Ligand SMILES: Nc1ncnc2c1ncn2[C@@H]1O[C@H](COP(=O)(O)OP(=O)(O)OP(=O)(O)O)[C@@H](O)[C@H]1O
């Protein structure tokens with residue numbers, strides 16, 4: 001039984017797996033993605049001392065600032081319903097980097113910059129007594145293609161929207177639920193912009209809303225009709241990479257060779273649309289389960305090769321394709337690529353022994369394998385008193401978070 005204080009709240013959001021369409025989605029093409037059973041958890045306690053305490057255990061941050069020390073002189077005058085900060089101007093960026101001080105990794109700096117930016121967007125210099133303690137713990141590998149930045153951005157945006165009274169803790173069951181989810185998604189996207197540079201918004205949409213979605217930048221997402229739970233194997237190469245740099249690399253290639261790269265992006269769009277169509281046909285009975293999974297395997301193969309041509313594969317990802325391919329399984333990189341994770345489709349006829357053999361071979365290469373569910377709930381928040389019965393509650397995470405603060 002956990003001993004937990006009564007004035008704190010818990011927030012939790014999933015990671016995501018992109019089945020089809022990464023990178024192309026940044027350039028106004030369709031992507032298909034689903035939420036993951038692996039989640040980021042956040043604990044928040046409000047205080048009245050004007051101090052914010054931040055414990056980001058996954059990136060080794062344990063720091064405190066007074067809210068008054070934020071560069072409020074750069075805030076615009078507030079109008080009603082308006083926010084003090086709108087854009088991350090170069091001047092604001094420099095001042096926030098100064099506030100961050102010496103970071104020991106890019107991961108720390110990116111995480112802090114997103115945090116500062118959200119605080120300055122949502123807080124007001126007039127709320128000088130408001131303070132809070134925030135701690136996070138994620139079960140997602142950080143920077144590996146499973147949407148750790150989006151999951152972090154969503155829990156952070158949600159907790160700060162609650163701390164500064166924009167949304168209630170029980171936003172998910174309120175009559176204004178739809179607008180609260182939209183608000184969370186909008187601010188999480190701002191944090192993703194700070195971390196990623198030029199995100200499409202698919203990752204934060206899946207982390208906020210959950211489920212399986214098709215997504216088009218600027219148009220938003222729709223539920224993937226007929227999506228049935230797929231058996232997936234996720235393999236983390238542990239090769240570090242940055243989504244920001246990979247997305248910028250594809251844009252450079254597109255600018256240099258538009259007549260070559262544009263058709264590749266259009267082909268990836270076709271892959272995502274075929275996937276959408278296949279689930280729909282399966283739902284209305286014109287495609288059986290066997291044909292559906294075979295089509296998905298073909299699409300996985302085609303999509304990976306197109307991503308390879310965009311320059312975002314890595315020898316470690318090609319190794320995963322070879323090992324799984326030897327067992328007749330199709331894999332592709334997922335997320336930004338360049339290392340990070342691959343996703344393998346596991347057909348219903350693949351027995352547990354085969355999966356165990358494949359996993360052993362992958363682990364012998366030094367990779368981590370995860371078998372996890374997809375398509376579960378999006379962001380949720382509860383007061384600690386109500387937390388124990390929750391499906392997404394993770395006792396290990398909460399235990400480690402509460403110990404930081406008690
Ligand atoms: N649990 C976390 N705590 C603090 N910061 C985090 C956490 N998870 C992710 N981040 C921030 O997000 C950055 C990783 O983002 P990046 O987009 O490169 O990887 P990803 O989101 O895991 O992969 P992808 O975008 O391809 O799905 C980290 O460097 C860190 O700044």
Ligand SMILES: C[C@@](O)(CCO)CC(=O)[O-]
Nearest residue numbers: 022023199200201335336
């Ligand atoms: C590579 C990318 O398409 C997916 C990263 O998970 C970037 C984005 O959509 O923001």
Ligand SMILES: [Mg+2]
Nearest residue numbers: 147149150243
């Ligand atoms: Mg990311």
